[in-house]
Amino acid sequence: MVLDTPAGALLLKAALGPPRCENENAGDALDEAIGRWVLKHRRPLLLCPDEETPASLVASVRGAIVAPFVSVPIVFAGEMLGVMNLAREENGNPFDHAHLQLASIAGLQVGAFLHLSRLDDRLAERERFITRILESIPSSLLVVDARLRVVSANRNFLDKTRRTKKATEGRKLADILSPALIEQTRMVDKVKEAFSTGRTIEGGKVAYRAPNLPTHVYFYRLIPIPAGDDVQEIMLLMDDVTEQEKVGADAKRAERHLASVVECANDFVISLDREGRLVSWNPAAERVSGWSFDKLQGKTLAELCTAEDRDAMVHMIQRLAAGSGVQGRRVRLVTSNGRELTIAWSCSPMCDDQGTVVGMVAVGRDLTEQLQLEQQLIQSDKMASLGVMAGGIAHELRNPLALIAVSAQLLLEKQDDPEFRESCLERINASTKRASLIIENLLKFARPQADKVGQISVCDLLDDTFLLLSDQLVLQKVRLRRKRCAGGVTVPGNPDLLQQVFANLVLNACNAMPRGGDLRVSTSVGEDRKVRISFQDSGEGIPPDNLPRLFDPFFTTKPPGGSFVGLGLSISYSIIKQHFGSIEVQSRVGKGSTFTVSLPQSRGVHEA
Numbered sequence: 052m053v054l055d056t057p058a059g060a061l062l063l064k065a066a067l068g069p070p071r072c073e074n075e076n077a078g079d080a081l082d083e084a085i086g087r088w089v090l091k092h093r094r095p096l097l098l099c100p101d102e103e104t105p106a107s108l109v110a111s112v113r114g115a116i117v118a119p120f121v122s123v124p125i126v127f128a129g130e131m132l133g134v135m136n137l138a139r140e141e142n143g144n145p146f147d148h149a150h151l152q153l154a155s156i157a158g159l160q161v162g163a164f165l166h167l168s169r170l171d172d173r174l175a176e177r178e179r180f181i182t183r184i185l186e187s188i189p190s191s192l193l194v195v196d197a198r199l200r201v202v203s204a205n206r207n208f209l210d211k212t213r214r215t216k217k218a219t220e221g222r223k224l225a226d227i228l229s230p231a232l233i234e235q236t237r238m239v240d241k242v243k244e245a246f247s248t249g250r251t252i253e254g255g256k257v258a259y260r261a262p263n264l265p266t267h268v269y270f271y272r273l274i275p276i277p278a279g280d281d282v283q284e285i286m287l288l289m290d291d292v293t294e295q296e297k298v299g300a301d302a303k304r305a306e307r308h309l310a311s312v313v314e315c316a317n318d319f320v321i322s323l324d325r326e327g328r329l330v331s332w333n334p335a336a337e338r339v340s341g342w343s344f345d346k347l348q349g350k351t352l353a354e355l356c357t358a359e360d361r362d363a364m365v366h367m368i369q370r371l372a373a374g375s376g377v378q379g380r381r382v383r384l385v386t387s388n389g390r391e392l393t394i395a396w397s398c399s400p401m402c403d404d405q406g407t408v409v410g411m412v413a414v415g416r417d418l419t420e421q422l423q424l425e426q427q428l429i430q431s432d433k434m435a436s437l438g439v440m441a442g443g444i445a446h447e448l449r450n451p452l453a454l455i456a457v458s459a460q461l462l463l464e465k466q467d468d469p470e471f472r473e474s475c476l477e478r479i480n481a482s483t484k485r486a487s488l489i490i491e492n493l494l495k496f497a498r499p500q501a502d503k504v505g506q507i508s509v510c511d512l513l514d515d516t517f518l519l520l521s522d523q524l525v526l527q528k529v530r531l532r533r534k535r536c537a538g539g540v541t542v543p544g545n546p547d548l549l550q551q552v553f554a555n556l557v558l559n560a561c562n563a564m565p566r567g568g569d570l571r572v573s574t575s576v577g578e579d580r581k582v583r584i585s586f587q588d589s590g591e592g593i594p595p596d597n598l599p600r601l602f603d604p605f606f607t608t609k610p611p612g613g614s615f616v617g618l619g620l621s622i623s624y625s626i627i628k629q630h631f632g633s634i635e636v637q638s639r640v641g642k643g644s645t646f647t648v649s650l651p652q653s654r655g656v657h658e659a
Contacts, residue, residue, distance in 0.1 A: 127162035319415030327368035341387030451482035528567030563590030593638040
């Protein structure tokens with residue numbers, strides 16, 4: 052007997068075998084042809100000398116020595132499961148229609164058998180599939196029956212508790228879990244409640260420690276497994292949340308620490324939404340401004356600013372909403388009692404995981420007291436400078452005024468001596484010019500002229516200055532060494548005032564080299580588009596103690612009574628500041644000094 056499936060696979064061979072052909076392969080082909088015919092037509096087939104062979108099989112049967120042969124379909128519940136072939140030896144008694152009916156009945160029985168076998172296979176595969184799922188889930192799982200005995204335990208539970216399946220399944224739940232855990236969770240009562248109500252019970256968190264293992268935190272629940280209207284088993288599902296609890300505890304600790312930092316900060320620490328409305332307002336902000344957060348609900352930070360600075364705050368918020376930060380921007384705030392505070396704000400946008408701005412954080416420092424202190428220091432510095440200037444003016448004007456007074460007195464006593472009279476008048480005139488020069492320099496220091504402004508070629512202005520002072524350089528034996536910048540360099544400014552600065556620095560260098568020396572003047576342009584003019588002498592140098600006072604008015608190291616009034620560097624410093632530049636000095640005693648003037652380069656002008 053041979054059983055063929057719809058795919059033609061060979062399932063079973065009887066001892067009698069199939070019809071004989073000239074070779075074995077031909078016999079297999081005939082077998083398959085008959086099986087396909089039965090499957091296609093879903094009807095039995097009888098091959099014997101008395102029966103007519105179907106036309107579609109004539110070609111396959113031709114040339115074969117066909118023994119008596121029966122082929123019937125195997126059907127169950129209308130489903131075609133295969134084909135059953137019966138054959139005898141060539142000389143055996145032929146099959147008749149009675150045999151065909153018996154074979155058909157046998158086909159039905161075989162179909163029922165195959166169907167049940169398939170169901171068993173499917174059921175076994177499904178059980179294996181469910182088992183694989185239970186074994187692979189990352190939760191610990193116990194199944195308990197109505198007698199509170201463990202029916203099943205998955206691999207995760209056995210690994211976590213270091214138990215074997217044999218030592219776990221079939222035992223009481225109270226013998227598997229520790230008595231402390233049973234008592235703490237009232238596990239037995241909750242399992243009974245789940246059986247009686249048929250509802251899932253969320254047990255919550257519980258700490259469990261297996262022998263010789265660290266304590267773990269589990270979140271457990273009891274899930275009824277219904278069978279019809281009854282509950283036959285309860286599934287105890289336990290998720291290990293130890294790491295989550297640790298992370299959560301760390302996060303809460305960090306949150307408390309951050310909240311403590313914000314609460315204890317002396318600066319404003321506030322948060323805003325995208326529109327600039329206040330979301331949080333720390334105690335320092337409430338203490339300094341006088342505004343409680345309850346009264347600020349729904350308000351924007353711009354509404355708390357002065358009318359003059361409100362637009363500046365709106366612009367800051369717009370920048371933050373676009374994703375840009377703000378550092379050290381000063382905006383005045385109005386307190387609850389109407390007082391104005393100058394706040395330096397440093398703000399940053401808050402973004403979500405996609406990079407979208409969802410809010411802003413602003414840290415503000417109250418500069419009111421600092422600014423008041425700065426004003427006091429500035430006023431104190433002004434008073435100190437005024438004292439120095441008053442002393443310098445008194446010292447410088449005393450000599451010419453004394454000469455004028457003495458000359459006038461002598462002129463009154465000896466009016467008849469023309470020669471003596473002319474001498475006194477010359478002294479009075481010289482002293483008057485001397486006093487006028489002191490006052491003129493003082494006025495230049497206080498308010499340098501700035502009405503003559505244009506684009507100045509630095510190299511040309513230096514050439515004019517050196518030409519003007521050429522005799523002075525030769526007289527003092529100073530050798531000039533130039534290093535020009537490649538290409539033309541221009542700066543915006545007043546050429547007369549800048550030439551005064553350059554001449555002053557050249558004369559100072561000459562005075563620092565009483566026995567002659569080298570003066571190196573170089574011009575360069577940095578990456579910051581600053582033009583730097585350096586004056587380096589090989590003179591005596593400046594003591595370190597004098598460097599901080601070098602640009603103070605009336606400060607000089609020259610002896611009194613000479614032509615030095617101590618305003619040259621002060622006036623130069625004031626002029627350079629008016630041109631938005633800076634002047635710096637480096638010096639070593641016995642090695643010389645270097646004065647460097649930095650000025651902003653003209654826009655649109657590029658050096659070669």
